[in-house]
Amino acid sequence: MEETDVILLVGSSTREAHPIFFHHVIRGVRNGARLYVVDPRRTSTAAWADLHLPLHVGADIALANAIGYVLIEQGLVDHDFVRRATTGFDAWAASVQQYRPEDVEEVTGVPAAMVRKVAIDYGRADRGVICWTLGITEHHNAVDNVRALINLSLATGKIGRWGCGLNPLRGQNNVQGGGDMGALPNKFPGFQDVVDPVARARVRSVWGDIDRTPEKPGWHLTAMFDAMHRGDLRGLWIFGENPAQSEANSGHAIDCLKRLDHLVVQDIFLTKTAELADVVLPGTASWCESEGSVTNSERRVQRCRRAVPPPDGARDDIEILVETAKRLGVDLGIRSPHDAWEELRRVSPMHAGMSWERLEAEDGLQWPCPSEDHPGTPFLHARLWEDPVPGQRAPFAVVAWAPVAEPVDESFPLLLTTGRKLDSYNTGVQSGHLGAPLSRGEALEMGPGTAAEHGLTEGDRVRVSSRRGAVETVVRIDPHLRTGLVFMTFHHPDQVDTNLLTVDTSDPAAGTAEFKAAAVRVERLSPAPAS
Amino acid sequence: MDLRHLDTEPSREEREAVDAVIGEGETLATVPLREARRLRAHLLPALHALQDRVGRITEGGLGYVCRRLHVPPAEAWGVVTFYALFNVDEERPTTVAHVCDDVACRLAGAERICGELAGTLGPEGKAVKGRGWMRSPCLGLCDQAPAALLVVPGAPPTEVLWGGVDAPSVAEAVRSGTAPERGGVQPLQPREALHLLRRVGQVDPTDIDAWRRSGGGAGLRRALELGPAEVIALVGRSGLVGRGGAAFPTARKWEAVARQPARPHHLVCNADESEPGTFKDRVLMEQDPYTVVEGVAIAAFAVGSELARIYVRDEYPLARQRLQHAIDTLRQRGWLGDDVLGRGVKLDVELVRGAGAYICGEETALLNSMEGLRGEPRQKPPFPSDSGLFGQPTAINNVETLANVPLILTEGPEAWAARGVPGSAGTRLFCLAGHVRRPGVVEVGMGTTLREVIALGGGTPSGRPVRAVLLGGAAGGFVTADQLDVPLTFEDTRRIGATMGSGVVLVLDDSADIADLLRRITAFFRDESCGQCVPCRVGTVRMEEWVARRSSGGSADPALLDDLGAVLRDASICGLGQTAASAVQSAVRLGLLGGGR
Amino acid sequence: MIELEIDGQKVTVPEGTTLMEAAATLGISTPTLCWAPNLDPATACRVCVVEVEGSRVLVPACGRKAEAGMVVRTNSDRVRTSRKMVLELLGSSVDLSAAEQVKPWMASLGADPSRMGPAAPPSAAGERDAARAGHHHATDGATAATVCQPIKVDNELYVRDYGKCILCYKCVDACGEQAQASFAIAVAGRGFDARISTELDKPLTDSACVYCGNCIGVCPTGALQPVTEHELRQEGAWEPERQTQTDTICPYCGVGCTLTLHVQDDRIVKVTSPHDASVTGGHLCIKGRFGTRFVAPRGS
Numbered sequence A: 001m002e003e004t005d006v007i008l009l010v011g012s013s014t015r016e017a018h019p020i021f022f023h024h025v026i027r028g029v030r031n032g033a034r035l036y037v038v039d040p041r042r043t044s045t046a047a048w049a050d051l052h053l054p055l056h057v058g059a060d061i062a063l064a065n066a067i068g069y070v071l072i073e074q075g076l077v078d079h080d081f082v083r084r085a086t087t088g089f090d091a092w093a094a095s096v097q098q099y100r101p102e103d104v105e106e107v108t109g110v111p112a113a114m115v116r117k118v119a120i121d122y123g124r125a126d127r128g129v130i131c132w133t134l135g136i137t138e139h140h141n142a143v144d145n146v147r148a149l150i151n152l153s154l155a156t157g158k159i160g161r162w163g164c165g166l167n168p169l170r171g172q173n174n175v176q177g178g179g180d181m182g183a184l185p186n187k188f189p190g191f192q193d194v195v196d197p198v199a200r201a202r203v204r205s206v207w208g209d210i211d212r213t214p215e216k217p218g219w220h221l222t223a224m225f226d227a228m229h230r231g232d233l234r235g236l237w238i239f240g241e242n243p244a245q246s247e248a249n250s251g252h253a254i255d256c257l258k259r260l261d262h263l264v265v266q267d268i269f270l271t272k273t274a275e276l277a278d279v280v281l282p283g284t285a286s287w288c289e290s291e292g293s294v295t296n297s298e299r300r301v302q303r304c305r306r307a308v309p310p311p312d313g314a315r316d317d318i319e320i321l322v323e324t325a326k327r328l329g330v331d332l333g334i335r336s337p338h339d340a341w342e343e344l345r346r347v348s349p350m351h352a353g354m355s356w357e358r359l360e361a362e363d364g365l366q367w368p369c370p371s372e373d374h375p376g377t378p379f380l381h382a383r384l385w386e387d388p389v390p391g392q393r394a395p396f397a398v399v400a401w402a403p404v405a406e407p408v409d410e411s412f413p414l415l416l417t418t419g420r421k422l423d424s425y426n427t428g429v430q431s432g433h434l435g436a437p438l439s440r441g442e443a444l445e446m447g448p449g450t451a452a453e454h455g456l457t458e459g460d461r462v463r464v465s466s467r468r469g470a471v472e473t474v475v476r477i478d479p480h481l482r483t484g485l486v487f488m489t490f491h492h493p494d495q496v497d498t499n500l501l502t503v504d505t506s507d508p509a510a511g512t513a514e515f516k517a518a519a520v521r522v523e524r525l526s527p528a529p530a531s
Numbered sequence B: 001m002d003l004r005h006l007d008t009e010p011s012r013e014e015r016e017a018v019d020a021v022i023g024e025g026e027t028l029a030t031v032p033l034r035e036a037r038r039l040r041a042h043l044l045p046a047l048h049a050l051q052d053r054v055g056r057i058t059e060g061g062l063g064y065v066c067r068r069l070h071v072p073p074a075e076a077w078g079v080v081t082f083y084a085l086f087n088v089d090e091e092r093p094t095t096v097a098h099v100c101d102d103v104a105c106r107l108a109g110a111e112r113i114c115g116e117l118a119g120t121l122g123p124e125g126k127a128v129k130g131r132g133w134m135r136s137p138c139l140g141l142c143d144q145a146p147a148a149l150l151v152v153p154g155a156p157p158t159e160v161l162w163g164g165v166d167a168p169s170v171a172e173a174v175r176s177g178t179a180p181e182r183g184g185v186q187p188l189q190p191r192e193a194l195h196l197l198r199r200v201g202q203v204d205p206t207d208i209d210a211w212r213r214s215g216g217g218a219g220l221r222r223a224l225e226l227g228p229a230e231v232i233a234l235v236g237r238s239g240l241v242g243r244g245g246a247a248f249p250t251a252r253k254w255e256a257v258a259r260q261p262a263r264p265h266h267l268v269c270n271a272d273e274s275e276p277g278t279f280k281d282r283v284l285m286e287q288d289p290y291t292v293v294e295g296v297a298i299a300a301f302a303v304g305s306e307l308a309r310i311y312v313r314d315e316y317p318l319a320r321q322r323l324q325h326a327i328d329t330l331r332q333r334g335w336l337g338d339d340v341l342g343r344g345v346k347l348d349v350e351l352v353r354g355a356g357a358y359i360c361g362e363e364t365a366l367l368n369s370m371e372g373l374r375g376e377p378r379q380k381p382p383f384p385s386d387s388g389l390f391g392q393p394t395a396i397n398n399v400e401t402l403a404n405v406p407l408i409l410t411e412g413p414e415a416w417a418a419r420g421v422p423g424s425a426g427t428r429l430f431c432l433a434g435h436v437r438r439p440g441v442v443e444v445g446m447g448t449t450l451r452e453v454i455a456l457g458g459g460t461p462s463g464r465p466v467r468a469v470l471l472g473g474a475a476g477g478f479v480t481a482d483q484l485d486v487p488l489t490f491e492d493t494r495r496i497g498a499t500m501g502s503g504v505v506l507v508l509d510d511s512a513d514i515a516d517l518l519r520r521i522t523a524f525f526r527d528e529s530c531g532q533c534v535p536c537r538v539g540t541v542r543m544e545e546w547v548a549r550r551s552s553g554g555s556a557d558p559a560l561l562d563d564l565g566a567v568l569r570d571a572s573i574c575g576l577g578q579t580a581a582s583a584v585q586s587a588v589r590l591g592l593l594g595g596g597r
Numbered sequence C: 001m002i003e004l005e006i007d008g009q010k011v012t013v014p015e016g017t018t019l020m021e022a023a024a025t026l027g028i029s030t031p032t033l034c035w036a037p038n039l040d041p042a043t044a045c046r047v048c049v050v051e052v053e054g055s056r057v058l059v060p061a062c063g064r065k066a067e068a069g070m071v072v073r074t075n076s077d078r079v080r081t082s083r084k085m086v087l088e089l090l091g092s093s094v095d096l097s098a099a100e101q102v103k104p105w106m107a108s109l110g111a112d113p114s115r116m117g118p119a120a121p122p123s124a125a126g127e128r129d130a131a132r133a134g135h136h137h138a139t140d141g142a143t144a145a146t147v148c149q150p151i152k153v154d155n156e157l158y159v160r161d162y163g164k165c166i167l168c169y170k171c172v173d174a175c176g177e178q179a180q181a182s183f184a185i186a187v188a189g190r191g192f193d194a195r196i197s198t199e200l201d202k203p204l205t206d207s208a209c210v211y212c213g214n215c216i217g218v219c220p221t222g223a224l225q226p227v228t229e230h231e232l233r234q235e236g237a238w239e240p241e242r243q244t245q246t247d248t249i250c251p252y253c254g255v256g257c258t259l260t261l262h263v264q265d266d267r268i269v270k271v272t273s274p275h276d277a278s279v280t281g282g283h284l285c286i287k288g289r290f291g292t293r294f295v296a297p298r299g300s
Helices: A018-029 A060-073 A078-086 A089-099 A113-122 A142-156 A175-180 A198-207 A219-232 A250-259 A319-325 A336-345 A356-361 A446-455 B012-022 B033-054 B059-069 B074-080 B101-106 B110-120 B167-176 B210-211 B218-226 B227-236 B249-260 B280-289 B288-303 B317-332 B362-370 B399-411 B413-417 B450-455 B490-495 B512-529 B533-549 B558-571 B575-579 B580-591 C018-023 C078-093 C101-108 C172-175 C214-217 C227-234 C286-290
Strands: A004-012 A034-038 A049-054 A129-134 A165-168 A235-241 A262-267 A278-283 A292-295 A302-303 A414-418 A444-446 A459-467 A470-477 A485-487 A518-526 B095-100 B131-136 B147-150 B158-163 B266-271 B308-314 B348-353 B394-397 B427-433 B441-443 B466-471 B478-479 B504-509 C002-006 C008-012 C049-052 C071-073 C157-158 C186-188 C193-196 C224-228 C244-249 C259-266 C267-272
Touching: A004 A113, A018 B033, A049 A113, A049 A444, A049 B558, A060 A089, A060 A142, A060 B210, A078 A142, A089 A142, A113 A142, A113 A302, A129 A142, A129 A336, A142 A165, A142 C071, A165 B012, A175 A292, A198 A336, A219 A250, A235 A459, A278 B059, A292 B348, A302 A356, A302 C244, A319 C267, A336 A356, A444 A446, A446 A470, A518 B348, B012 B033, B012 B059, B033 B059, B033 B348, B033 B362, B059 B074, B074 C186, B074 C193, B095 B110, B095 B167, B101 B427, B101 B504, B110 B167, B147 B167, B158 B317, B210 B288, B210 B317, B218 B227, B218 B399, B227 B288, B227 B399, B227 B413, B249 B288, B249 B394, B266 B288, B266 B362, B266 B399, B280 B288, B280 B317, B280 B399, B280 B427, B288 B308, B288 B317, B288 B348, B288 B399, B308 B317, B308 B362, B308 C286, B317 B348, B362 B394, B362 B441, B394 B399, B394 B427, B399 B413, B427 B450, B441 B450, B441 C186, B450 B504, B466 B512, B478 B580, B512 B580, B533 B558, B533 B580, B533 C078, B558 B575, B558 B580, B558 C078, B575 C008, C002 C018, C008 C018, C018 C071, C049 C078, C078 C101, C157 C227, C157 C267, C214 C286, C224 C227, C227 C267, C267 C286
Parallel strands: A004 A034, A004 A129, A034 A049, A129 A165, A235 A262, A262 A278, A414 A485, A444 A470, B095 B131, B266 B308, B266 B394, B308 B348, B427 B504, C002 C071
Antiparallel strands: A292 A302, A414 A518, A444 A485, A459 A470, A459 A518, B095 B147, B147 B158, B427 B441, B466 B478, B466 B504, C002 C008, C049 C071, C157 C224, C186 C193, C244 C259, C259 C267
């Protein structure tokens, strides 16, 4: 970030959600980079931007395609790179012809001049980075949103080089590591496909009999809830997750969890989810009460270490798994996190070079790191610059804009979007103990226009309802929030369970739900308190 | 930037005053970092607008300025509280007489005046119905001591620096909000002895045609003919060195900037004359402002700067008015602007106001001040010629230095240099004040003896013998009666452990209370230290304590003074700390405090 | 590469190396208070000054870059006098009791702050904040002025004990553009009255502070302390020698900040981050630095 020329942050409240990453952004800006922020809200992140592109919620694809339109129109496509390293350019180029910035202004909400400025700056820059967060991925068309952005980096050759690339900023500690380790319905560790015979052979050589591992992808989270609802999924073991409060349309989620024959929750807190469990297994805080590793947003595998003993009765997560396996008659052969890691290195080629000793000694290692003399990989896709390109060329994707799953209408005239605040985190299980001087609790944030239309002022108590549920909270005025858009966090579900409102329509491939857009209505409950 | 601003609103007057200097307009909701940096240079003018209009920087006014300019309020507060002339206190007077109690004015009875004012106007710094008085460090009117500066807020504000004050006249000025204008100045020397001062008392400083008739403008004309490189070469041949105290060769400084590939280049004229006892630059700016601007313009042309800036101390309202008038009329007549004298050269000059901080006379502190930062010196290197104003190549010269440049160009470098001696070329201005019958600025060839300079003042008023001279100001040192035959060259003064510094010659007869002067000097450095580095921030406090003990007969360890002197001189960031102990050390060394070491 | 001489030894260093870094390659350690590896040199404390041949005055080793042919002395009489005096000036004006690193320097240089005279009584709360540039009360020299004053406690997460502040600028730089860019604090006032301040000396809770605590992370003298540390110190129970320090990764967002957990009696009493961690550069956010309270101390 420090050495790039243009930074495009899309759907990312980086300043508050990833404060330390934003330090790197600020250093980039100090070094002269232009910063462009795409967000429906004028966030604290947008406040740092050279330009803030205030798009309509869910218009990401239209905007990305409009940028693509300008890149082509202005001759900013890196045709050499496109020809050598990509496929599908022509189809994509044809598809974005419908997205002339002036023509899609109404859809995107972004003035065409702004779109052109960003496209030209990004296209002309030597180096450019695109980063996104949940504003892109918490939509029913999350995968298409991402692919629309990938197209831009492919068209300009801003990938596979230092100071370039595409960066999803991970919202949670080790969300990257979870995927790396194969906690996905269609992957073995190291992103090896469960249907790939070579991968199966490799895994078999380490794990032995894997014949009971299905040869077809399993369920992702959203599909699991559907299956619970149908009664196809009867038993569930949840590790360190609080879906009763964190799932979109959480009323429905709780209903599903209640239908289970058997629910095991392994957590360090008695969360709302744990309260529903048949068995609660007290785990340890993985980052300070047990040994192991996590992987951050930049694919850096990092050691976490035990600094304090766990409370009485709590047991290490690996130990719980190993012991459970033993009761089921299987010896996993693992006595320590180190053992588990050594096994992973044999299963996952991209981790093979990361010895425990190296992880211990170095400042983390970025995968892929295939051998012990390999330094790790600071950026991916460098192969696209080899001639000829080894392996598959990078595909453009034709993606079309589609409206949000639940547009506003007369009954639910406001669009609710959700996000994070600096001093809080997700459902507040951890951050609720912080006692932060900044914290002001949950509120429905709205712009002056919305407030005026509803006759509301700061501090008014209101009921917020969607098709799925209703909550009560107070009004807070954000002078920069556009009329018709309202905002809430889900940090204080014990006071205000925001996810009772959100939409659980999810992306068919990724399974992420559309937390970022739900139609709601607001009614005043009482006059504002005197203060 | 996601700055958190004060939400207090300004008054209508405050808003108008600020808008008048930075333009009206919608406050942008936010700006990127690079834009905020650009806006920052407007901070000092905006704060002045508030101070001028209402006599105070209120929370509402400060908040408005911060929102308009995207300055973090904490940083703006840091800037406001850095300067003595910005008032943030309710209780402090807004209509105020700043009464000089510094070295020259003390000799003229300033303490007695302050004592009387406490009786008539109330305690120092406490407003009675908005009016009152405050003590001030040297106001640069030592030739008319005792002096005071009257400031009355308004649109426009009233600002008058006047001399020969007594307690009743100060009290009357505060009550009436007016003070007498100063009359003209007549030099102490015959016209044929004067070069830099040749127009003083002779040519109307507000009349551009009079200035032209007296030969004004020929230097700039010649410079445009010669081109920048030749101008630098000529100034180099003259041997002109900086008159601000450091004596650095002017042409070398210009050359270092001119050859920098980075653009733009800047030329800054340091008119923050604040060394106690110094007033020569004020006289040049008040009495021959066109020539000062001409020198500035030539220097800017030489170094490749299209916009030169003159940083004038705020205590010099008349100098500012005259310079501004000179700039305006020169621009009208085509001597400044986008096409100077039709030669396709772009060259302009603007004024920047200081706000009451001696440290801003230090060149890098001055740059920070102009950028809207606290006036704290920068560690060198990098030198301003590499990284100066806004990080760009910058030449900084003192007023007297630049006023010499038109002369060098019109007379030729050899003729100019010949008025001095080898190694110390040209003439030099000295600020003759203290116990002399006729105080004032004098111009002598370098190499003239101190005794000859003092003689121009016509002896002590009391007829008592001269006991010592404070040479070079508070940052200089004492010279005793037996050393008066020292020729005023860099070499000779250094040989006797003295310095010409800024040209202060403060004469003290044998009635002078030197301990009292030293207490004032140490208090001055304690007040004026910017506070950035430890040696100066704490060392100046310990110096003041040491002198207080010594002068009240207490125990004052000489070894401690040596060590304080050493750490101040060796380890301070800038010249302020490096010279803060020199006057005290010289007084002790010369036995002026009595009792030997 | 640049060759220079330090204390009679030749040393070759890359361009851009500071004299302090160059000296370190020869095993010469340089005392410093205002320098931090993750901030630009402020060159303000002047404890690190060294003698460079040809330079009229001493130069700060922390900020001065090595130049070819430089001849540097780090232990000359001039250097020792200035360093000793800087320590005496600080020791006589600031409470250095929590600045452990200073004690051996004081001893080896023979610094004796007491020769500046008996300490003046501490200022009342707010008194130093009310000092105005260019004006101070005259002294009789009987006592040595100090910056001692009551501790500022205005939030639940950290305290500001400005009697311990040496004005090294680190907290301002970390709060400002060099790390957090919240700009909640700046240096206000001038000279000996200069102090770290919010706008109009407002409490932190009315300021732009976002409680990242990066100011605490860089404070060299304990003027800024997390409440946990402050309370333990007040109880006399702060025992660094009994604390373990363990590096781990922050449990919040996916950026992957290295946390150093300082543990005493099985309790996390302080969180810092190593300055050489590529992700953090030693800086954290409110959650990383203060968000570990959910790990309950044993027995509570």
